[in-house]
Amino acid sequence: MRLLTHNMLSSNIKGVTNGFPLRIEVEKVVEKPVDFNADFLKNMFAKIEWKALVDASRILGYAELPDEAEPSMLDSDDFLKKFHHALLELHLEEGALVCPETDRRFPVTKGIPNMLLHEDEDINNSAAFLNADTV
């Protein structure tokens, strides 16, 4: 799972109002090179929650992103390269995404997040699924 995807996921538990960003628990990170495409990065920039990306990249061991970013930075190649690396090349391969409000864990296995909920799961009972053995 790329950090771009982490940036697009929120907790889907019924009743949760503050489900973004999901906390990351890391077991394994992999890096996979991706062809650099400045246009894509410029298109995506406005859609990214910057702080969530910075925090996520630090948890995955990459500390090069600036705390704050603004569109004018997109003119800098150096900035674009770092943005590219954090957004697309760092993958959470094994670990979990954790709902910030209920602490419910969504496992990430072989790079695939599993957002399936149990039937009738909601904010009141989801703690019971903390270590849910979801398939």
Added chain:
Amino acid sequence: MLWQDSCKMSARTAQIRFVSSHFEVYEPCDDSFALVDALLADRINLLEHRPTVCMEIGCGSGYVITSLALMLGQEAHGAYYLATDINPHAVRVTRETLEAHGVHAEVITTDIASGLERRLAGLVDVIVVNPPYVPTPEEEVGCDGITSAWAGGENGRSIIDKILPVADNLLSDRGWMYMVTLTANNPSEICLQMREKGYAARIVVQRSTEEESLHIIKFWRDFDSQVEANEMVTTNRAAPTRIVESMLSQFPRLPFWKYGNDSCN
């Protein structure tokens, strides 16, 4: 690795021999091929469209999303491809199929787009979906195993009717959706519903097999049609049901039902 490179260079669709499989995952079938043929038929428009975010709902074997990524060229446009399925085996198989073709999409095990709807709202430029559309008893919908790949409940509409509002929420202002439907799904009524949400529709591919007649419908936001639809709904409210029904049965002749490749999209 050589074949991967050559496959990436030349092929515009996924190669069946490199599509991964699992006994509980839907194998590429007539409907999958019809959907990919529709995408190929519209490929030039898609290339001009330059989608930034493309998504498949219910990716199964990964045949469709892999084909889309191949035909649009991963790197040339640098799009973000996402694929979801409710069946964890399908999502794994999709990942293998993508890897075997040297393309990438982010894959997520989830119900339709649950967990993505908040942040991806209004960002998706292309959605492709081959939903479970076969009319079945309602109990078979979403049950475990391969049945859930096709079981669509009453008129085959259970999952389709859940997907439509989600798609409307996810699609960007210039968003397009390609959807497989069966005649039994009442595609004209689906188009009418989408029209009320502001979408125009046309059939990109129509195919009859021994068992079923498939339509691949393309939807796109069209602000004129929204106005017309609202007017129509107001008018219809006063009209006897019988007249509304007969109007729907003539659906293919209604003006917003655009045939062929020559119309706007």
